[in-house]
Amino acid sequence: GAGVSQTPSNKVTEKGKYVELRCDPISGHTALYWYRQSLGQGPEFLIYFQGTGAADDSGLPNDRFFAVRPEGSVSTLKIQRTERGDSAVYLCASSSTSGRADTQYFGPGTRLTVL
Amino acid sequence: KQEVTQIPAALSVPEGENLVLNCSFTDSAIYNLQWFRQDPGKGLTSLLLIQSSQREQTSGRLNASLDKSSGRSTLYIAASQPGDSATYLCAVRQGNNDMRFGAGTRLTVKP
Numbered sequence: 001g002a003g004v005s006q007t008p009s010n011k012v013t014e015k016g017k018y019v020e021l022r023c024d025p026i027s028g029h030t031a032l033y034w035y036r037q038s039l040g041q042g043p044e045f046l047i048y049f050q051g052t053g054a055a056d057d058s059g060l061p062n063d064r065f066f067a068v069r070p071e072g073s074v075s076t077l078k079i080q081r082t083e084r085g086d087s088a089v090y091l092c093a094s095s096s097t098s099g100r101a102d103t104q105y106f107g108p109g110t111r112l113t114v115l
Numbered sequence: 116k117q118e119v120t121q122i123p124a125a126l127s128v129p130e131g132e133n134l135v136l137n138c139s140f141t142d143s144a145i146y147n148l149q150w151f152r153q154d155p156g157k158g159l160t161s162l163l164l165i166q167s168s169q170r171e172q173t174s175g176r177l178n179a180s181l182d183k184s185s186g187r188s189t190l191y192i193a194a195s196q197p198g199d200s201a202t203y204l205c206a207v208r209q210g211n212n213d214m215r216f217g218a219g220t221r222l223t224v225k226p
Binding site: 040041108111 | 219
């Protein structure tokens with residue numbers, strides 16, 4: 001079956017603009033995670049969904065960042081008033097349950113560049 | 116706060132060599148540790164997952180060990196091949212929902 005997909009693969013925007021990044025998890029996976037990866041660094045946790053609800057949003061850097069998963073499948077990460085420091089690769093992952101033993105399957109990421 | 120460190124940051128070896136990648140973490144109260152591979156412009160692929168109660172996991176030419184008390188894990192790659200060239204990341208999972216990643220080791224295997 002298909003893996004985790006993310007769109008767009010690349011997004012270039014201007015400072016101050018609003019962007020939306022989409023994640024399609026593996027079908028049937030209830031847990032969904034967003035991470036941000038800066039150049040030369042490992043991914044940093046942003047937010048975790050179990051079903052439709054954000055079970056843990058402690059990694060969101062500030063209130064310009066918001067994510068939704070209205071039907072428990074596709075998720076959208078929304079960034080308002082983008083800043084140059086938001087430039088990074090945004091990775092999405094899903095797993096079959098929220099169990100800590102479960103492997104997370106990652107998408108290819110969206111490379112966001114804020115000019 | 117959990118800190119994950121990977122050494123070396125980059126490694127270049129000739130094809131056929133056995134090699135070891137190192138990962139250390141500051142808080143030993145982890146639930147599991149996972150090794151990932153990342154190719155340029157791609158997402159992460161899970162290689163091995165070691166539960167806190169386990170000492171090692173093996174998959175093909177890969178072997179990962181975990182010493183939780185000392186806060187260390189190693190990834191051993193036997194008989195390296197050019198196709199093994201990638202960035203290898205380790206991540207630890209604690210009692211919450213996120214994983215803490217190291218910055219990775221960039222491996223180049225020369226033909």
